[in-house]
Amino acid sequence: MIRIAFSITLLLVIQMAFGQTTSKPLRVGVVGLVHSHVHGILNKTFKQTGQSDIQIVGIAEPNRELAERFAKQYGYSMSLVYPTIAEMLDKTKPEAVTDFGQIVDHKKTVEACAPRGIHVMVEKPLATSFADAKQMEALARKHNIQVLTNYETTWYGSNHKAYAIANTEKSIGDLRKIVVHDGHEGPKEIGVNKEFLDWLTDPATNGAGALFDFGCYGANLSTWLMHNQRPVSVMAVTQQIKPDIYPKVDDEATIIVTYPKTQTIIQASWNWPFARKDMEVYGQTGYVHTVDGKRMRVRLKNDKQEWTTEAVQADAPAGDPFAYLAKLIRGETKPDELTSLENNMIVMEILDAARQSAKTGKAVALKQKL
The missing domain is CATH 3.30.360.10 (Dihydrodipicolinate Reductase; domain 2)
Structure with missing residues (x-):
């Protein structure tokens, strides 16, 4: 028993020394595939080897042909793909969502996620109007979720x-x-x-x-x-x-x-x-x-x-933004001002x-x- 306990302690020390974490990957839903920045999260999740800090549990994309094209490119199963945000959220229960849809649809994503307590990261800019942004802000405050905006230059x-x-x-x-x-x-x-x-x-x-x-x-x-x-x-x-x-x-x-x-x-x-x-x-x-x-x-x-x-x-x-998202939701890093x-x-x-x-x-x- 002493030997086993020592081995576990040694493993934890090694993981801490190399900056590794024992946390499970953050369960992430992807909303939309029509923004080409989506290749970043698809490549990170389905192409890169080794343990990832995120796991894609569902994709909401009504364009079946586009979803199938990317499935062939990245090797994910079409069972991950749902035609609506609501169905994807209810079936897969993600902890956070990354939005790669049209900018005008960012508000709809927050409207769907906020009441469910699901955090949201959208691609820049936040919205197409200040009026939409104010509604998104009100939802975020009411339901105590993060609504983050991802810019390449933040990293x-x-x-x-x-x-x-x-x-x-x-x-x-x-x-x-x-x-x-x-x-x-x-x-x-x-x-x-x-x-x-x-x-x-x-x-x-x-x-x-x-x-x-x-x-x-x-x-x-x-x-x-x-x-x-x-x-x-x-x-x-x-x-x-x-x-x-x-x-x-x-x-x-x-x-x-x-x-x-x-x-x-x-x-x-x-x-x-x-x-x-x-x-x-x-x-x-x-x-x-x-x-x-x-x-x-x-x-x-x-x-x-x-x-x-x-x-x-x-x-x-x-x-990268997804590593940051996982650490932020887990409470392992302080909020970044740019996002x-x-x-x-x-x-x-x-x-x-x-x-x-x-x-x-x-x-x-x-x-x-x-």
């Missing part, structure tokens, strides 16, 4: 190291200007699948074009860097440079977000010559630029020239104002809360 070590330089270490003085560039050559140009392209280029299902698709990244990062401060005003200009390809939505957008002593410029585009997600943060006495998920350029007050550095994955809150509902309510307020500004040609003043 960039460079962004978190830039935040530390600017806000934790305060190495560049008070923030004065933030410039965020996001986008690519265009969804059709990079070859997204038809199911994704159809709703991504429809203002009713996506909220807008590049304005929402990539403008949300800058709004998310700016809100984070500004400690969830609501801006004073929002001004936006959009263009249809390729109306023959994108007749319903903008493909070029610039948003100016004004704070009392800081300005953020968000450049969202489906016209970049190559894909990019980078950021410039300027303070009174220095700056920090992120080049990609790792590489950075920095110049501080007494530096004669800028210098380069690299972030590591450990600078980010987790290696939080508080941050993304402000993001939606900015995007809503930007869409209105682009239509009217006027800046939109945000009412300040007392």
Whole structure:
């Protein structure tokens, strides 16, 4: 008995030393397969070897042909697939849901999950309107669930190291200007699948074009860097440079977000010559630029020239959104501000104002809360 007890203790010590957990994988339901970001969770769950922190217990997707196509690609059983969210939730009892459907349907997912006490992670942005976001927020508060928004850039070590330089270490003085560039050559140009392209280029299902698709990244990062401060005003200009390809939505957008002593410029585009997600943060006495998920350029007050550095994955809150989701629900990590509902309510307020500004040609003043 002593030998057995010693062996169990030794195993636990080894697991702790290597950061392993004895927790069961988080039971996750997938809602929708029409957003191409779904390949991340399908690959993690069905293709990667070794113990996973999540287990897909059900998929809600009414498009049977699409579900079968992915089943062949990833090897999952079609017995996991249900035609409606309600049936999937009731039959499989997930602890959390990840939404890879149309942005406009995020509210329906929260409406189905919240009364059942099921946590929700949606792909960016949170909603297609601030009004929908407020209803989602009310449901989350009422039923005490997490409603998280996933951005690729949340898991960039460079962004978190830039935040530390600017806000934790305060190495560049008070923030004065933030410039965020996001986008690519265009969804059709990079070859997204038809199911994704159809709703991504429809203002009713996506909220807008590049304005929402990539403008949300800058709004998310700016809100984070500004400690969830609501801006004073929002001004936006959009263009249809390729109306023959994108007749319903903008493909070029610039948003100016004004704070009392800081300005953020968000450049969202489906016209970049190559894909990019980078950021410039300027303070009174220095700056920090992120080049990609790792590489950075920095110049501080007494530096004669800028210098380069690299972030590591450990600078980010987790290696991927699903590992983070599992740890958060298990109480094994603290909430991350970038995915939080508080941050993304402000993001939606900015995007809503930007869409209105682009239509009217006027800046939109945000009412300040007392």
